[in-house]
Amino acid sequence: MKHVAAFSAILTILFLSIYPSDQVFAENSGDGNAVVDLTLNEEEGIRDPENPGTIVDPGETPSTSGKLRLDFVPQLNFGQYKRSDKDQLYPVNGQLFLDETSARGTFIQVADFRGGAQGWALQVRQETQFKNDQTTNTQLNGAVISFDKSWTNSVSGLDNAPTVSKDIIRLSNIGDTYNLAEAKPGTGNGIWSIAFGASADNAAGAPATLSPRMQEGKAVTDSVFNNQQTYENIAVQLSVPGGTKKDPVNYSTVLTWILAELP
Template sequence: MKRLTLTITAFLGIVLFFSGEMAHVHAETSRKSGAEIDLKRFKEEESIIRDPENPANKVDPGETPQTDGDLRIDFVPKLNFSTVKRTDEAAVYPINAQLFHDETSARGNFIQVSDYRDTSSGWTLQVRQEEQFKHVTKIGAELKGAVISFDQAWTNSTRDASLSPTVSKEVIHMSNIGDTYNLAQAQNEKGSGTWSIVFGASKENKNGRPNSLELRKDSSGNSIEDPIFKKPVYSNQAITLTVPKETEKETGAYSTVLTWILAELP
């Protein structure tokens, strides 16, 4: 079984005031060259990132780690749970929604997978958390018991819905550090072309999905501007980080490492 992997850092900042901190990304890729047109199937050589709600439209989410080849990961989100006020109670922190450098409005966070192999034998998209959220500067401080959860999963593509990979209808709680969790699976003859695996949606979506996005505001009720995209920040309730009450919470930034895995089915 061939596996393609990407690693990405997720951030959470716990401070007394709101501010922004973006994720840093490192990619480990397995690359395969070649793209062509044959009588059966068109193969996209270039990884074009598409609007998860309107996949006929191209979007610019900024730089992202990718894998190459006929079966590849085109895009993974930079997970940022924003900067929040410290609390001694249990807390659930929603992720920042996906923003773009073009006119596209905020979207649910998504992963884009492309399969242009001659034979669509299927694939599985997985994610693994390599370590608990650790304090960036204070050695030994971590958010014990913190859990990332993925909810409101759906798929979208310009391809026919009958070819869609399947996603979980239940909430995926990544309760065990080091375990691998399935996010989507395409059986034989499914998942060909380019697909977005999406968590949450905007209120503008025409896909019948409930709105999971909400404008983030500071303590004065003003919208918060993202320093990279120069746009208002939205939270996305479809991906959350839960921190138990009994967890010791030091102020400052925390980070963890997620590995995204795209595996061919045998």
């Protein structure tokens, strides 16, 4: 019997504050008052992070509502592997879609329609270590998720793009909050993809990080996405020390994605 350990990061919680109205009033004094009510043209739909003018179908996802919101967050799955006594790096599955869109890197979609480009911060927090309470070795001590090769994209162009880290972000301290992207005041309005990794076909010049996932020489498929070929995305990885005791079971954790207003 083949022993494998399956790893998945389960997204369950999102947070969003209450935001003020995006109405702007301009007045002109004299014989009378003139008032103009300016509102943004609020767009909807999940965008292809590599072709933001195209609406895609990544399946169901938790999301938030409001003028500043999270439209899409990834559900991370690190696949199935044989148990190992050596240090291992497990790449996450690339993002698949229920339409004809090819696999993409891991991405989050942020929308800001408050008006005035007030700024925001995208953050993530890992609530617990990878664990399974139904087995002998209940958690993967020392396991760390990392995010790399970050970039942004938007149908409105990159002149007002949020900033992303050029360094690898490691969630090494459980319960700590880590910044993934920040839109300073004057930037980040509209719809933005914050992506980690990309396909070789992307036109933005982002490093290609996807490759077909194979197991014993055979393509690994995903039944959730109509049995499409799955891809490894080395931009997001799970490292597990070889000395960590582990059982042939599924281990999971909870990530909290946070979209916050700037002070």
